[in-house]
Amino acid sequence: MTQYTTLYQHGTLALLVPGLLTGTLKMGDLLKHGDTGIGTGEGLDGELIILDGEPYQVDSEGNVNLVTDSFNMPFANIHYDHYSKLVELADTSQQGLEKKVRALTNGTNTFFSIKITGTFSGIKTRAVKKSVPPFQTLAETARNQSIFTRDQVNGTMISYYSPELFDGAAVAGFHHHFLSDDHKFGGHVLAFHLDKGTVSYQLFDTLEQHLPISNDAYMNHDFSADNISDAIHDAEG
Amino acid sequence: MTQYTTLYQHGTLALLVPGLLTGTLKMGDLLKHGDTGIGTGEGLDGELIILDGEPYQVDSEGNVNLVTDSFNMPFANIHYDHYSKLVELADTSQQGLEKKVRALTNGTNTFFSIKITGTFSGIKTRAVKKSVPPFQTLAETARNQSIFTRDQVNGTMISYYSPELFDGAAVAGFHHHFLSDDHKFGGHVLAFHLDKGTVSYQLFDTLEQHLPISNDAYMNHDFSADNISDAIHDAEG
DSSP, X not given: OOOTXXXXXXXXXXXXXXXXXXXXXXXXXXXXXXXXXXXXXXXXXXXXXXXXXXXXXXXXXXXXEEOOTTOEESEXXXXXOOOEEEEEEEEEEHHHHHHHHHHHHOOTTSOEEEEEEEEEEEEEEEEEOOOOSSOOOHHHHTTSEEEEEEEEEEEEEEEEEEOGGGBTTBOSEEEEEEEETTSSOEEXXXXXXXXXXXXXXXXXXXXXXXXXXXXXHHHHOOGGGSOHHHHHHHHHO | OOOTTEEEEESOHHHHTTTOXXXXXXXXXXXXXXXXXXXXXXXXXXXXXXXXXXXXXXXXXXXXXXXXXXXEEXXXXXXXXXXXXXXXXXXXEHHHHHHHHHHHHOOTTSOEEEEEEEEEEEEEEEEEOXXXXXXXXXXXHXXXXXXXXXXXXXXXXXEEEEOGGGBTTBOSEEEEEEEXXXXXXXXXXXXXXXXXXXXXXXXOSEEEEEOOTTOHHHHHOOGGGOOHHHHHHHHHO
């Protein structure tokens, strides 16, 4: 049975903070839980966006690659696409769009996704360069990131909203990944302006939070000294 | 397919804090997700423990009642019993038992359950008296609680352990509910000593977190002013 109201999450953002970057779920297994999503590869190997069941990686060179079922990830979100149209917007800032979505959906105490298709301007993305063991912290690893910008580009943004209560497991608030229609540009979104586009919405009543219990480094880690929330919002903001 | 590694949770402990105590899941629906669990009724109507698929309520008079499928709850945890024996213990304090379990299981970065069967002494439980709308805060409502004690009693304790990262969604650390073998004593456990008993263990790799998205009071509530963590540990400690 397809669960349109379930958001599946593998790993937590918190585990990235101290550098638990080993891949603990393969793309083939992730795709058993949905056809639409975001994530990152082992060692923060690029930024992932999954559209219509196709898993794209934007690497630190800015290339967009399709990854295979054996691609390994420490963190990912996925769900089955069942969006409803929420609103058409034109000439809207990122802040304005997020505010509009909050006001229209009344969904901020649960998890939801928005999909935005249209023309974006001043869009800035990043993709981290894959690191290898021994892994450094999220902050150290994310220093090896590339920033990409486009003045104007058509594409699709997949965003997840997580309630404040789950900050650390996820990023509280919005988390946006992007892929251009020509598959030549994308990544984790740092800033954007929507020239004209359609915002669709899908509300979840369930977070299926899967943890990497077979990974000893995760199971043995003492998180008490990690400043999870600050580190996430520095790195993911 | 029975999911022995999934812990299902309806609601969050955070929503109890400001007094969102309306029942949002019926027992009949909860029991579709397991046969073993804990919870509370609408308006904090007693303390629940589910054993072998039978849902028992300890009410504020200290009576143990079987509840029906229509019994409504704001918060509950449930899973399918698939425990493995962890250790036999004798003359062990609550603190000693929790420390032993942490050391033996290495499970403190994920969710797990322990089931303890045996003879307990100096066990202290509580059950809150059901309140009616308009509901007060968790702290106000929990003032109408009864405390019960037994010098020595045979019974079963069902406990969930939640990682620190999920404090607020659940109670970080251990959360124990008890039912005596004679079904005359039980509730939310405040203190105990294990005279002699068997501790069994079941590790979860998945938290299936279900939220009451059809409840307007929940969806419209502004949690930003609620001091969730302190309030939970005052009330649930």
